[in-house]
Amino acid sequence: MKRVKIGVAGVGHLGKIHVKCIKEVPELELVGFYDPDSSRAQAVSSELQVPSFTNLDELIDSVDALDIVTPTLSHHLMAAKAMGRGKHVFIEKPVTATVQEGEDLLKTQREMGVIAQVGHVERFNPAMLAIQQLKINPKFIEVHRLANFNPRGTDVSVVLDLMIHDLDIILKLVPSRVKRIFANGVCLVSRTPDIGNARIEWENGCVANVTASRMSFKNMRKMRIFQPDAYIGLDFLERTAQIIRMEEGPLSEPATDINTFELETADGIKTVRIEMPETQPVNAIQMELECFARSILENQTPEVGIEAALDALRLAFNISEEIQQNLDKALA
Numbered sequence: 001m002k003r004v005k006i007g008v009a010g011v012g013h014l015g016k017i018h019v020k021c022i023k024e025v026p027e028l029e030l031v032g033f034y035d036p037d038s039s040r041a042q043a044v045s046s047e048l049q050v051p052s053f054t055n056l057d058e059l060i061d062s063v064d065a066l067d068i069v070t071p072t073l074s075h076h077l078m079a080a081k082a083m084g085r086g087k088h089v090f091i092e093k094p095v096t097a098t099v100q101e102g103e104d105l106l107k108t109q110r111e112m113g114v115i116a117q118v119g120h121v122e123r124f125n126p127a128m129l130a131i132q133q134l135k136i137n138p139k140f141i142e143v144h145r146l147a148n149f150n151p152r153g154t155d156v157s158v159v160l161d162l163m164i165h166d167l168d169i170i171l172k173l174v175p176s177r178v179k180r181i182f183a184n185g186v187c188l189v190s191r192t193p194d195i196g197n198a199r200i201e202w203e204n205g206c207v208a209n210v211t212a213s214r215m216s217f218k219n220m221r222k223m224r225i226f227q228p229d230a231y232i233g234l235d236f237l238e239r240t241a242q243i244i245r246m247e248e249g250p251l252s253e254p255a256t257d258i259n260t261f262e263l264e265t266a267d268g269i270k271t272v273r274i275e276m277p278e279t280q281p282v283n284a285i286q287m288e289l290e291c292f293a294r295s296i297l298e299n300q301t302p303e304v305g306i307e308a309a310l311d312a313l314r315l316a317f318n319i320s321e322e323i324q325q326n327l328d329k330a331l332a
Helices: 013-021 038-048 056-061 072-084 098-113 160-172 284-298 305-331
Strands: 002-010 028-034 064-068 088-092 116-119 140-146 179-185 195-202 208-213 220-227 230-235 240-248 258-265 268-275
Touching: 002 013, 002 056, 002 284, 013 028, 013 038, 013 284, 028 038, 028 056, 028 268, 056 072, 064 072, 064 284, 072 088, 072 098, 098 305, 116 284, 116 305, 140 160, 160 195, 160 208, 160 220, 160 305, 179 305, 195 305
Parallel strands: 002 028, 002 064, 064 088, 088 116, 140 208
Antiparallel strands: 140 220, 179 195, 195 208, 220 230, 230 240, 240 268, 258 268
16 A cells, blocks of 8 residues: 655644554554654654654655644744645644735645645534535524633634634535624633634625634533524534424324424424434544545545635634724724
8 A cells, every 4th residue: 555654743732643643544654753842852752652853854855745733823834845845734723824824835735736734623523524415505503612721722812723613614514705794802811812703694695603712611612503494503522413304294194203293383384303413433633634645645635725724714814803903992
């Protein structure tokens, strides 16, 4: 079997997880990693039995692909350097610190003809995978992504840290242009907003109400999708999905389970069916890395390329700008 030689840049909390997952992907051959923190690099190398490179350039020259799991501010520099040498790249989300940096990477990727995938891992969540064959036509979407405070993510606002996961998924589900954004947020312990809410309206009439907080006592990652013929509930934390369909008319024969029943409405009797699609206990990070490897070996477009990641980043920045304008007004 042909394998892709890969190196990891950054072995902090998430980087260590990537190293462990890469070891489980048959199509990937882990060459080593680079981390500027020498003491951490030595500890991780000893713990995971993986070579540590003291120079990023040496690592890039030794691999076919670079997995970038470093703070967002360094994404552009590392990815540009790797792609400039004809290497494929996997970049953790958000793709870059600015839209301009992302556009620059997209240009470089196209010029060099390399594969680039961005780590929007919720695309591989079992809850999301369970509905990928459904016909989705959202009219209203409600999202709550709440997390306990963790200093590790405060280099960016809660919009770029947490909300961007849901923005990526929503943009995949809603085939229309964003028409209007209303947003607000609060800075509690960070210099950037720790709590944010956005109401997003699309030209096709769809509306999304998205809330993200990293100051919650309870973790929650739920998305509720409402469309004319169904309600779809996704729990990314529990990795479950629920679908409730409403059909015209009464049951043709008696129901055999409690998940199918009749409901009397102002328009007559309708049939309600509740489904709980089976979800598979997959490792989402390992799955996205497997997708990355296949994209390279088969020269295919990855699940989340730079272009899609840029769409989510632009929307995140538009929301962030709206929040900042409202914060400035409050202080004026």
